[in-house]
Amino acid sequence: MSALLLVLGPIVAAIGLALPWVRARANGWLVITTLIVASGAIVAAVVPIPQHVRPGGMVRMDATARLFLSVVDPIFLGVVAYFWRRPHATSVSSTDLPRFVAASLVFLGAANAVLLSNDLQVCLVALEITTLLVTPLIAGSGTRSARLASFHYLVFSSVGLGLVLLGFACIARGMLDAGQVADFHIDALVARRHPGTGLWSGLGLCLVLLGLGTKLGLVPMYTWLPAAYDEAPPTVAAMLAAVQFNCAFVLLVRVVQIWRPDHAGLILATLMAMGVASMVVSTVSIIATFDLKRLIAYASINHAGVLAIGLGLGRPAAYGMLLYALSNAFIKAILFLTAGKIHQHYQTKDTRAISGLIRDLPYSGLFLMLGTFALLGFPPFGSFFGELLILSALVGNGQMLVFATFCTLIAITFVATGRTIFPMIWGEAKMLRSWPRQTLLEALPKLLFLIALVVLGLYIPAPIDALLRQVAAVLEGS
Amino acid sequence: MNSLLVGLLLVLLVPLFVGTWRTSLLGLAAQGLTLAWIASRLDPALDTPLAWLTLVDLAAVRGLLAPWLLYRVLKAHDALPRNDVIPPNLLSWTVALALVLMAFRFAARMVPAAGEQQTLVAVAAAGLLLGFLVLATQPGVFSQIIGVLRIDNAIALFELGGEHHHPSIGMHAAHLLILIATLSLYRWYLESLGLPGPMPDVPTREGLGR
Numbered sequence: 001m002s003a004l005l006l007v008l009g010p011i012v013a014a015i016g017l018a019l020p021w022v023r024a025r026a027n028g029w030l031v032i033t034t035l036i037v038a039s040g041a042i043v044a045a046v047v048p049i050p051q052h053v054r055p056g057g058m059v060r061m062d063a064t065a066r067l068f069l070s071v072v073d074p075i076f077l078g079v080v081a082y083f084w085r086r087p088h089a090t091s092v093s094s095t096d097l098p099r100f101v102a103a104s105l106v107f108l109g110a111a112n113a114v115l116l117s118n119d120l121q122v123c124l125v126a127l128e129i130t131t132l133l134v135t136p137l138i139a140g141s142g143t144r145s146a147r148l149a150s151f152h153y154l155v156f157s158s159v160g161l162g163l164v165l166l167g168f169a170c171i172a173r174g175m176l177d178a179g180q181v182a183d184f185h186i187d188a189l190v191a192r193r194h195p196g197t198g199l200w201s202g203l204g205l206c207l208v209l210l211g212l213g214t215k216l217g218l219v220p221m222y223t224w225l226p227a228a229y230d231e232a233p234p235t236v237a238a239m240l241a242a243v244q245f246n247c248a249f250v251l252l253v254r255v256v257q258i259w260r261p262d263h264a265g266l267i268l269a270t271l272m273a274m275g276v277a278s279m280v281v282s283t284v285s286i287i288a289t290f291d292l293k294r295l296i297a298y299a300s301i302n303h304a305g306v307l308a309i310g311l312g313l314g315r316p317a318a319y320g321m322l323l324y325a326l327s328n329a330f331i332k333a334i335l336f337l338t339a340g341k342i343h344q345h346y347q348t349k350d351t352r353a354i355s356g357l358i359r360d361l362p363y364s365g366l367f368l369m370l371g372t373f374a375l376l377g378f379p380p381f382g383s384f385f386g387e388l389l390i391l392s393a394l395v396g397n398g399q400m401l402v403f404a405t406f407c408t409l410i411a412i413t414f415v416a417t418g419r420t421i422f423p424m425i426w427g428e429a430k431m432l433r434s435w436p437r438q439t440l441l442e443a444l445p446k447l448l449f450l451i452a453l454v455v456l457g458l459y460i461p462a463p464i465d466a467l468l469r470q471v472a473a474v475l476e477g478s
Numbered sequence: 479m480n481s482l483l484v485g486l487l488l489v490l491l492v493p494l495f496v497g498t499w500r501t502s503l504l505g506l507a508a509q510g511l512t513l514a515w516i517a518s519r520l521d522p523a524l525d526t527p528l529a530w531l532t533l534v535d536l537a538a539v540r541g542l543l544a545p546w547l548l549y550r551v552l553k554a555h556d557a558l559p560r561n562d563v564i565p566p567n568l569l570s571w572t573v574a575l576a577l578v579l580m581a582f583r584f585a586a587r588m589v590p591a592a593g594e595q596q597t598l599v600a601v602a603a604a605g606l607l608l609g610f611l612v613l614a615t616q617p618g619v620f621s622q623i624i625g626v627l628r629i630d631n632a633i634a635l636f637e638l639g640g641e642h643h644h645p646s647i648g649m650h651a652a653h654l655l656i657l658i659a660t661l662s663l664y665r666w667y668l669e670s671l672g673l674p675g676p677m678p679d680v681p682t683r684e685g686l687g688r
Contacts, residue, residue: 125653147670
C-alpha cells in the first residue's frame with residue numbers, strides 16, 4: 001500500500017492544484033509533496049523489509065526499486081528545491097507555474113511507477129508518460145532551437161519506445177510459440193527462469209535493447225540528447241539526465257535480468273557494441289565542443305556507454321555498474337544546475353568566454369570543479385570505484401580489446417574535458433563584475449548531492465551497500 | 479484477408495511516390511482505416527470492450543483524427559502542395575522497393591508457413607522499414623511526423639496479428655490516451671515550427687510572397 005502512495009501521492013497532489021489556494025502556493029506545494037515522497041523513498045530503502053512482491057500484483061518493492069527510489073526521489077527533491085529558490089532563473093512565468101508544477105508532480109509519480117511496477121508493459125507506459133510530460137518543458141525558453149530540440153526528443157522517444165513495444169510483441173510471439181503464457185509480470189518471468197528462446201524472442205530482445213538504448217542516448221539513436229539537454233532549462237535538464245535516465249536504465253536492468261539466462265551472448269554483444277560505440281562518439285564530440293551544456297550532455301552519452309558495457313558483462317561488473325549509475329545521477333544533477341547558473345550570469349555557454357569562476361562565482365566554480373573531477377572518475381567519488389570495478393570485470397572476463405579501448409577513450413576524455421573546463425575555473429577573469437553572492441540555501445541541494453557522491457566513494461552506508469549487493473546478485477553473469 | 483494486406487501495402491507505398499502533403503495525409507488515413515478493417519476481420523464478433531477500443535484507436539484516432547489535426551495546420555498556413563516524403567529520385571524509389579522485398583524475405587524466415595500470418599508480418603515489417611526510410615531521408619517537421627506515425631501504424635499491425643493482448647483494458651486505454659496526447663504535441667510542433675520563416679518546413683504561399 002505504501003509503495004502505491006509513492007506513485008499516487010504526487011498525482012493526487014497535482015490534482016490538488018485545481019484548488020485556488022493551492023495554485024497560489026504552487027511552488028511550495030511542489031516542494032512539500034516532493035519532500036514527503038522523497039522521505040518515504042529513503043525510509044523504504046533504509047528500513048530492512050523482506051522483498052515485497054505479491055505474485056501477479058501491480059507493485060514490486062524489491063531491492064532494485066528501493067535502491068533507485070532512494071536516489072531518484074531525493075535528486076528530484078534537490079532539483080525542485082533549486083527551482084523553488086530560483087524560479088526566475090528558469091523560463092517558467094508566474095502564469096505557467098501551476099502547469100509546470102502539475103507536470104512535475106505527475107512526472108514524479110510516473111517515474112516512481114517505472115521503478116515500482118511489477119509489469120514490464122506498465123513500466124513502458126509510465127516511461128512514455130514521463131516523456132510526454134517533459135517534452136513541452138524542454139521547449140520552455142520558447143526559442144525555435146529549443147522547440148526543435150524538444151520535437152526531436154519526442155520523435156526519437158516515440159520511435160525508441162515504439163521499438164520497445166514491438167520488441168515485447170515479438171517476445172510474446174516467442175513465448176506463445178514455445179507453449180508458454182505471454183505474461184509480462186516481472187515476478188512470473190523471473191520465476192520462470194527461462195522465459196523464451198527462439199528467433200522471435202531474440203529479435204524482440206534486440207528491439208527492446210535498441211529502444212531503451214535510444215532513451216539512454218546510446219548509439220545509434222542518440223542525436224536527440226545533446227540538443228535536448230543543451231536547450232532545456234537547467235531544472236528540466238537535471239530531471240532528464242538524473243531522473244528519467246535512471247528510470248529507463250532500471251527498465252533495461254530488469255529486461256536484461258530476465259532474459260540473460262537464455263540470451264547471454266546476444267546481450268553481451270549488443271550492449272558491448274552499443275557501449276563502446278557510444279563512448280567513441282561522445283569522446284570525439286567532447287573534443288569538438290566548446291558549449292558547456294553540450295559537453296555535459298556528451299559526457300552523459302559517455303556514461304551511458306560505460307553503463308551498457310557494465311550491464312553487458314553481468315554479475316562481475318554489477319556492483320560497479322550500479323555504483324557508477326548512482327554516482328552519475330548526482331554528478332549530472334550538480335553539473336546541469338551549475339551550468340544553468342553560469343549561463344545565467346555570463347549570458348553565454350561558450351567555455352572560451354568564461355574564465356575565473358572560482359573567484360567570480362565561488363560556489364559555482366567549486367561545484368563545477370568537483371563535479372568535473374567526479375565526471376572524469378577521480379577519487380574519492382563513487383564514480384571512480386564504479387569505473388574501476390567495471391574495468392576489473394573487463395579484464396576478468398578476458399575482454400582485453402574493450403578494456404584497452406575503454407582506457408584510451410577515458411584518457412582522451414580527461415584531456416579534452418580538462419582542456420575545456422579547467423581554464424573556466426582557474427583562468428584570469430575576463431569580465432570584472434561584482435555578482436550578488438549566492439547564499440548557502442541556494443547552494444544547499446548541490447552541496448547535499450556532493451556529499452552523497454563522496455559518501456558513495458568513501459563509505460557506503462550499510463543499508464545502501466546491502467541493496468547494492470542484493471541488486472548485483474540478481475544480475476547473472478554472462 | 480490477404481487482399482486487405484496487399485491493399486495496405488499499396489497504401490504504404492503509393493504516397494511515397496506522390497510528393498504532396500495531401501497524399502501523405504490521405505495515405506495515413508487510409509492506413510488507419512485499413513487497419514481497422516483488418517481488426518474487424520480478425521475479430522468480427524466485436525463483443526468485448528477491447529475490440530471496440532481497438533476499432534476506436536485504429537479508425538477514429540489513427541485513421542481520422544491524426545490526418546485531420548495535421549491537415550488543419552497545413553491548411554491554415556496555406557502550405558504549398560509539394561512535400562516529398564522521400565527524395566524524388568530513382569535511387570530512393572529503388573531503396574523503398576528493396577526494403578519491401580527485404581521485409582518479405584524477413585517474414586519468410588520468421589514465419590516459415592506461407593499464409594496470412596506471413597503476409598501480415600511482411601507488411602508490418604515493410605511499414606516499419608519505410609517509416610525509417612522517411613525519417614532518415616527527410617529532416618522537415620511534417621515529414622518526420624509522417625515517418626513516426628507510419629512506424630506506429632506498422633507496430634499496430636504487428637500487434638493485431640499476434641495472439642497476446644494485455645488483459646487489462648486500462649493498459650489499452652492508456653496507450654490510446656498517450657497516442658492522442660502525442661498527436662496533440664505533433665500538431666503544436668507543426669504549427670510552431672512549420673511557420674514561414676528563414677527555414678520554413680513546408681513552403682507556404684506566405685513564405686514565398688505569393
